Structure formats: structure tokens, C-alpha cells
Amino acid sequence: MDARRESEPTSNRTTVERKSDCELVTTRTFNAPARIVFEAWTRPELFKRWWAPKSMRMSLHSCQMDVRVGGKYRLEFENESMAFFGTYLEVMPHSRLAWTNEESGEGGPVTTVTFEEKGGKTLLVLRELYPSKEALDAAGTGAADVLSETFGQLDELLVTLGASVGRS
Amino acid sequence: MVQYSQTHFNASFAALSDATRRGVLEQLGRADASITDLAEKFHMTLTGMKKHVGVLEQAGLVITKKVGRVRTCKLGLCRLEEEAAWIERYHQLWAARFDELDKVVEELKRKEKADGRKKRK
Numbered sequence: 001m002d003a004r005r006e007s008e009p010t011s012n013r014t015t016v017e018r019k020s021d022c023e024l025v026t027t028r029t030f031n032a033p034a035r036i037v038f039e040a041w042t043r044p045e046l047f048k049r050w051w052a053p054k055s056m057r058m059s060l061h062s063c064q065m066d067v068r069v070g071g072k073y074r075l076e077f078e079n080e081s082m083a084f085f086g087t088y089l090e091v092m093p094h095s096r097l098a099w100t101n102e103e104s105g106e107g108g109p110v111t112t113v114t115f116e117e118k119g120g121k122t123l124l125v126l127r128e129l130y131p132s133k134e135a136l137d138a139a140g141t142g143a144a145d146v147l148s149e150t151f152g153q154l155d156e157l158l159v160t161l162g163a164s165v166g167r168s
Numbered sequence: 169m170v171q172y173s174q175t176h177f178n179a180s181f182a183a184l185s186d187a188t189r190r191g192v193l194e195q196l197g198r199a200d201a202s203i204t205d206l207a208e209k210f211h212m213t214l215t216g217m218k219k220h221v222g223v224l225e226q227a228g229l230v231i232t233k234k235v236g237r238v239r240t241c242k243l244g245l246c247r248l249e250e251e252a253a254w255i256e257r258y259h260q261l262w263a264a265r266f267d268e269l270d271k272v273v274e275e276l277k278r279k280e281k282a283d284g285r286k287k288r289k
Contacts, residue, residue, distance in 0.1 A: 011267070011270075012266075012270075014259060014262050014263040014266050016255060016258055016259045016262065026262050028262070028266045030266075030269070030270065030273055031270075031273070032273045032274075032276070032277050036273055036276045036277060036280065037269075037273055039276060040269055040272045040273055040276065046272050046276075049268065049271075049272055050265055050266075050268035050269040050271070050272050051265055051268075053261075053264035053265050053267070053268045054268075055264045055267075055268075126262075
């Protein structure tokens with residue numbers, strides 16, 4: 001084992017934001033070059049290990065990924081009735097991946113993941129673009145993401161509310 | 169499923185911009201009340217209070233229910249709570265995935281270093 005501390009994982013922050021009516025954007029930085037992070041997204045035996053986190057009591061039964069433009073993927077949970085599947089639309093080694101999500105029919109989003117390397121770290125941006133605002137809302141995300149944009153405003157209002165309680 | 173929109177949130181914030189309406193929310197946070205009770209507490213006419221409650225109701229912040237001749241008001245924050253809960257779950261899922269991904273990435277980094285050392289020998 002390498003005795004140096006530089007490879008110790010330090011927890012980076014995950015952010016989620018609704019960028020537009022149809023788009024949901026998640027970001028996270030990883031302490032590794034893009035080629036390594038990309039590898040973990042494109043090799044099924046690696047993808048399988050993190051995509052169904054044990055801490056969320058999830059476990060993948062199988063994970064098939066044909067990572068090339070037009071290639072298919074299929075992720076199946078222990079309960080075989082639940083599966084995620086789709087087609088890769090873009091595969092640019094170490095920088096960009098895009099695929100369709102077809103399990104819920106035509107309302108499914110297109111997922112695009114970009115890997116941007118800076119100083120040995122990688123900023124990962126995951127975008128989920130839905131065909132319409134209604135599709136995103138229906139996915140249960142609409143509410144939450146508008147809210148995240150306005151959390152700041154809400155905080156201010158709560159402070160105001162608190163202050164006015166004190167006065168009355 | 170209820171449709172949400174920016175408009176809905178604008179309505180919430182507009183509703184909260186008025187001191188009387190904030191007072192009504194605080195009051196309802198302590199106990200449900202009828203419009204008559206609220207009008208008395210805030211020294212207001214019944215019509216005036218109905219208007220304020222109407223704004224809060226439209227924003228989804230208050231729910232009213234007519235029982236007999238009395239309209240009772242209570243806090244309707246459940247929609248906001250549902251929304252907050254949803255994004256929290258989505259965020260938690262991805263944060264958990266990415267924490268696991270950190271482990272995979274660290275392992276790959278160590279492997280790459282080890283392989284690099286082997287090649288140099």
C-alpha cells in the first residue's frame with residue numbers, strides 16, 4: 001500500500017439542480033483523472049458496484065453494457081420485475097457519455113454525463129433532459145427542483161417569519 | 169400527481185410577503201382556526217380575512233374545510249414537505265452512489281500506480 005495520504009478520499013459535495021423546465025443537473029467532483037472516472041462508468045463490473053449503493057439497500061442482479069454508439073444497456077435488480085434499459089447515443093472516451101432511458105416509455109429522459117478534468121480532479125456533470133416539462137414533473141422531480149432553486153429565498157423568509165414571531 | 173411549477177412557488181412567496189398572512193400561518197401553526205376566529209384575532213372584517221386566507225389557500229399554504237356553517241383553516245405545508253422530501257431522496261441516492269464510486273475510483277488509482285511501478289521495474 002502506498003503510505004502517502006494524497007489518495008485518501010475526501011468527500012466532495014453532490015449538488016442537484018433543476019436548470020430548466022425539462023432538465024435536471026447533478027454535479028460531483030472526483031479526486032482522480034477523467035480516464036479513471038470514465039472507466040468506472042463504462043465497465044459493467046465496476047458500474048455495478050457503485051450504481052446500486054448498499055447504503056440504499058439496493059443490489060443489482062445483472063448489469064449488461066455495450067458501451068458504443070447504438071449499443072444497449074440493461075440493469076436488473078434482485079427483483080427481476082425491475083429493470084432499467086436503453087441505448088447509448090454518445091460515447092467519447094474520457095469526456096462524454098449519453099444514453100436513453102427507455103424503461104418508462106416515451107417520457108424517459110436522455111442522460112448525458114460529462115467528465116471534465118482539471119488539475120488531476122474530475123468534475124462530473126450528469127444531465128437528465130426530459131422530452132417535456134410534464135414528463136419531468138411526472139417523474140416526481142419537478143416539485144423538488146424548483147424548490148431547490150428557491151431554498152435561498154425560503155431561508156430568508158423563514159428568518160423573517162422567525163423575527164415577526166418574536167415581535168408579536 | 170399534482171403539477172408543480174415556478175408559478176406555484178411565486179404564489180407561495182407572494183402569499184408570504186404580507187405580515188398579516190404570515191401572522192395567520194403562525195396562528196394556524198399553533199392551532200386550526202375558523203375564519204371568524206382569525207378575523208377577530210387580527211382585528212379584521214370577515215371579508216378581509218377571507219381574502220387573505222384565499223391567497224394562502226391558492227398558494228397551497230393553507231387548507232380550508234367547511235363543516236356546517238364554519239370554515240376551518242389549517243396549515244397546508246404538506247406539498248412543500250413532499251417536494252423537499254423528493255429532492256432529498258434524489259440527492260441522497262446520488263450522493264450514496266458517488267460515495268461508492270469514490271471507493272471504486274480509489275481502487276483504480278491504486279491499481280494504476282501499482283501497475284506503473286511494475287512496468288518501470
